[in-house]
Amino acid sequence: MxxxxxxxxxxxxxxxxxxxxxxxxxxxxxxxxxxxxxxxxxxxxxxxxxxxxxxxxxxxxxxxxxxxxxxxxxxxxxxxxxxxxxxRTKPWWEDYRDLVRPGFNTYLQLETAATELHFFQTLIIPGLLQTPDYARSVRPSASMDPSEESDWLVERRIRRSAILTRKHRPMRAEFLVHESALRTVVGSTRIMSSQYRHLADMGTRENVSIRVVPFTAGFPGGLAVPPYIIIDFPHDEPSVVYTEGAIGTMIFEEKDEVNRFRVIHEAVSGAALEEQRSRDLLRNMARRCEQ
Structure with missing residues (x-):
């Protein structure tokens, strides 16, 4: 670790x-x-x-x-x-190093090199799935200029999310999003309506799986499971797990640790709604926001 x-x-x-x-x-x-x-x-x-x-x-x-x-x-x-x-190549985000929260630069490197991503998120819509309005409405950290970080957040989201929609070898990604992240209103109900529809639409892509973990599922992965991302690489490179909090990040690299997260992920996945039911729920939530 x-x-x-x-x-x-x-x-x-x-x-x-x-x-x-x-x-x-x-x-x-x-x-x-x-x-x-x-x-x-x-x-x-x-x-x-x-x-x-x-x-x-x-x-x-x-x-x-x-x-x-x-x-x-x-x-x-x-x-x-x-x-x-x-x-030897300078990554595109290097010029924005001062705007990246501690540890996230390392995750960006991991994400760029990955072949497959497996997310579990309980707090916020994963960045790769955020709409520009949602990303812009996420509260900036207290240590940065709000407008500067907001512009960076939106640009970063747009550039990063292209890995899911590019024509050549789009990234395979699985997202298990807890209902609590969906029910938290960011910005306004109008923004949330658009975000729900975007999630439902992205979930129809062959390389993207989006499933909702409902409140009724309880704690299938255990009481203290933080949001995490299991990151797989090509050529049998060892997988890693990335987790983050408000003031720092943790990267788990040991095989036993990664395998423990895979067991947790399997439990959470088993409690999540199927893809079609998840899309139906998201579209119903969008319609309620528009009423």
């Missing part, structure tokens, strides 16, 4: 994934850092920083050189080279 009140150092997700993959490949071959450093004429400290994801200046040709030495197949080498390219 990794607890953060800020992002995890200056380590970006692609560097961490690349470093873990190189370390696993080295250990699978039975090599020590000293052995590899001596043969490839790389300093042990540089190789160690690379495996920890702490090397900010990564050369793609060096990654290929190391991978060839480990005897990795071509497909795996190309994937690790792509991670090296990503590690």
């Amino acid at each position: 990794v607890g953060t009140k800020a992002d995890i150092g200056r380590t970006t997700l692609p560097r961490r994934q690349l470093g873990r993959a190189l370390r696993d490949a080295r250990q699978a071959g039975g090599y020590t850092l000293e052995q590899v450093a001596e043969v490839l004429e790389i300093s042990r400290s540089s190789l160690g920083r690379l495996e920890l994801g702490q090397n900010e200046k990564i050369k793609v040709r060096d990654i290929e050189y190391i991978c060839r030495y480990y005897g990795l197949p071509d497909e795996r080498i190309e994937y690790l080279k792509s991670l090296a390219e990503q590690a």
Whole structure:
């Protein structure tokens, strides 16, 4: 488990994934850092920083050189080279670092690299599903200029939500949204009506599943289950779980911890309404707001 009140150092997700993959490949071959450093004429400290994801200046040709030495197949080498390219690319949200709440920058990296997302939200409509008016009406934090953060929130929501609607490989995402998040009026009933209809419409997409966890379900996942996101990655990269609160975030990376969240998620999923019933409920809620 990794607890953060800020992002995890200056380590970006692609560097961490690349470093873990190189370390696993080295250990699978039975090599020590000293052995590899001596043969490839790389300093042990540089190789160690690379495996920890702490090397900010990564050369793609060096990654290929190391991978060839480990005897990795071509497909795996190309994937690790792509991670090296990503590690050198500045993410689009980097210019807005000061507007991102503590820890969320790390989540944005995780989200960008993911192949599938599984949400459980009890407090607020998940950001990827928020309408611009809803996002604009979410109360800004006390430490930031309201208008500045509001503009950023809306822009961020629009850019992020494109991963669900893009034509090429749209993100697969499952959303379990508790009824309490739906019943909390943000902005106005007009805004909520539009938000309900947007949720119902998004739920018809093949890559998106939206289901409501009703009040009548009780606490299927346990009394103290916070909102969370289970994040799956390509190429058998280990999944992680992201949770957040008002002043910080937690990222669970250990396999046992992630599996515990999957058990919780299965319980919550079993108590949620089916997709069609969820869409019917959302559209009924929208109509009531319009009366």
